[in-house]
Amino acid sequence: MLRVNCVVAVLVSAVFALADAGWGAETADGAGTKPSVERRDDGRPEAAVETSGGRGREAARPAANLGEVIVRARRPLSSASSEEIRALDFALRPHGTLQEILNNVPGLVVAQHQGGGKAPQWLVRGFDGDHGTDFAVFVDEMPVNLVSHAHGQGYADVNFVIPETIQRLQLYKGPYFPEFGDFANAGALQIVTKDEFPQPFAFAEGGSFGTHRYVFGGSPRLGEWQTLVAGQAYFSDGPFRNPQDYARYNAFAKLRRAWDAGKELTVSGGVYAGDWKASGQIPLRAVQQGFLALAPLDLLPQAPTRPFDRFDAIDPTEGGKTDRQYLTFRYRFAPSAKEEWSLLAWGQRYKLALFSNFTFYKDTGLRFAERGGRIVDLSGEVFDPTLFYLPGDGIEQNDSRVLYGGRVQYTRYWFLPLAGPSAGLPARTRVAVETRHDHVSLHLHRQVRRQRFFTVNAVQVEERSVSGFLDQQLFLSDWLRIEAGLRGDVFFFDGRDRLPPGTGLLDPVLEECVGQTDPNFCAVAIRGNVTDSIVSPKANFIVSPTQTTDV
Template sequence: MNHILSKRLLSVTLCVCLVSALCWGDSASAHDPDEPELEVPEVAVLGEKPVAASSQQFIPDKEIILQPQGRPAQVLRLIPGFVAVEHSGGAGKADQYFLRGFDADHGTDVGFFLDGMPINLRTNAHGQGYTDLNFIIPETIEGVDVHKGSYLPEYGDFATAGAVNFRTRNMVKEGVIQGAGGEYSTQRYLLMFSPTKDRVRTLFAAEGFYTNGPYLNDNQYYRTNLLGKVTTNLTGRDEVSFKATFLHSKWDGSGEIPFRAVSTGLLDRFGSINPYEGGNTLRTTGNLNYHYDTTTGGQFFANAYGQYYRLDLFTDFTFFLNDPINGDGFAQFDRRAIYGGDLGFKQRIELLGMPIIGTVGFQTRVDDVHTKLGTQTLRTPTGTAIDSDVRSVSYSPFVKTEVQPFSWLRLSGGVRGEFFTFDVSNRCTTCVEQPDGRKGSGIVLPKMSIIVGPWARTEFFVNYGDGFHSNDARSAVAIGASPLARARSYEVGVRSRPWGQAGL
């Protein structure tokens, strides 16, 4: 009897399901095509990636777009303790950077990257680590990773006081056509749009900028920027993107002037002694990024890049001190090709109940440089002091391990190796300075971080790490010179958010 009842109950259930399916099909087929479809609003779930140091920071694009966009380096002012300023009278040159007491000059002790591609220039005509950020269009930046100190094995040359990585967005939801202007004939024009936004995401941007600045000798700073980026997924587990940028700019600089001339009224503080200072620069870059997520919790990542760079810079610090007739102006010329890449693998596992993340990677970079220093009058070369061909090559393996033995304790550590070769060829047999030679050098850089917490939304950090910057190859090949300069950093910090992610 129970068996028959069960069969009847099953039959009734199947009939009800069948009728329900038919009714659903009828209602779907009877949908009015003119009736607007409901759009489900996008829901963004925000979370913060665990950090290795209390000073580590991520700057989202919503903060970047609120800043004045005359100079890309202004984005850096969002970083606590970071100062970026113009010098030598007007825009055009790379800014001067200050971080945590380091006068990093134009980038000697802060590593800058764009989607993992290095921006600092080795053996630059104007200064070691010279970093001109003017090829970045701020609106194309999705966010900025900020790492103070030298505690991460992923970052090497110039990342002594810290490292900054600009991340570009893959697309924009809506196109942008923008024009703005202000004092000193300042004008800025922006075009940005994404033709495709689904499987293939594209981003194209163009920027034009001009300003005269407040100086009596007009800055006449022109800047043209272009960016194109294509991102797609070859499978359901990977992402590949290619990005290209172009910068061309030129400017007139007012230069540095003696304070005594201003204080006595001989010269206006916005005046100039040599109105022929200034320069022009060109930079093109191409960058290919790829990553693949395995089915076992691992990730393979690769990055390849190529760059061409040109700089003509005309400066005058001492005016007519050494040459009363022709003046003391000097010219710096730089032509280079840069190419390199990264390769690595990251794996997540669990051992004895402890989550562990291990990373191994290898980075290499080649700079082929022709750099020249000489004298000039009214931007016309009058002599040569140094003329060199330089080939600088680096090989950088690294390993990193992150372990969480307890819910309140995280450990992170690793080591990075740096191996350099410097090859300098003199091109001027009559010059006063004739650097020439070949040298190799290496350095091992340990890193360590201990994170305790969180308790009441509060974590405590202890960090230690060795960083370094390479020296100009022309001086590095000299007998007794040290090609690589080590910097040791450590910090103790606390990070607390008692009011949650949004803060006050």
């Protein structure tokens, strides 16, 4: 991609300023004065100290003032199955989307299909987590996975995250961590955003297939608050014959303030909207033979054909529309160096209309056709070889919800007493209670080119959960530590059928419900309340034979 970045002007000015300052100027004896440069993770110079080439001589110029000193922990207190990827690891790699960043994470593969706006496929160490069914995703501790989703349980769409706002990624591989419950069978991903930008920026990118992106960000001064504001607009047609017309708009803001006595408050929120078309799945035989018949050949052997390749589509109106708004509050209080309280509250509003067509003509046959610029239903009419029949097996999955939740967590660092002069074995204990509530409205429609012709179901779902966990770390030595924990989750489900009696596609067993005068006759079938729970013990033994290796 081609990038035009206003920051370049600042860097160029800095280079000329350093040249004017006399870096590399010769001293009286001809020896060159050489700067020693410390660099940040992003490659920018941190500080410069000049040394003279002549022995015993003073430097030609005074040393520059030291700037900010950044200290980073190389080995966070975690198990061998977790990994932290900071901004440095992906800052030097070109990226225009979050997916490109995620695919640089060892052990994680993220794949997109059916246009750019759908939640990706998550694969962790070869385990297929689908769209998030078995892989938990969080942004600043706010859950992304959606329960009882119209397209699939655990649907995790991260397109609302702007790549430039990411500070680090924390990948947890496997179900070994008590802080993660629902959806974390294959692992979990924590996306942590920055608190502020070092300087404002704005740039534009462009490339093949009509792809272009516009991003800006900055951290305006607001008293004692750290601030971050960012926005993005992304567009792409994709490589297909039918342009996907993908448009994505993002905005994000964050406020953070730290007080004395270890108090810290962070408020963040954002909005996101996406709209796209997709070419969908296509039959391999049509690609191999190089043409597509405009009507099934078993019904019309002499049907006209058109050229067809791997970038073509049978139903080019697949795709969808989605939007999301979210807000999080996080408060941390550390009354001493040994303990910390953490409170989290979050809320989201989410919508999705997803259009798919997996079987084309299988269920509806030659039922729909385009006549006079309109889609008409030809059920019961005689087959007309002059018409172009449309694939009528399309579905529309609608999901609209409001969800909110929170967590209270207490962390304490202590020492397990031992006999002798030693202070004991270092340990960490965490206790937390969290809750979540989803108000969900789900609809499934049959559609042809995004025009509905039948409603399959309409369901109202109330799903709540209450969870808690205890996590204990004990460091037996420099090379051996133990992590053990216990987690409990309780789920409450309440589902209601919103279709009028006698409509929709009911199971034959439930057809007897229609026309019953007793309102309780089919109460279980029409409305259900279920409660379930699970207790999950966790245990890890981590051996570190070298300073950089955990087993």
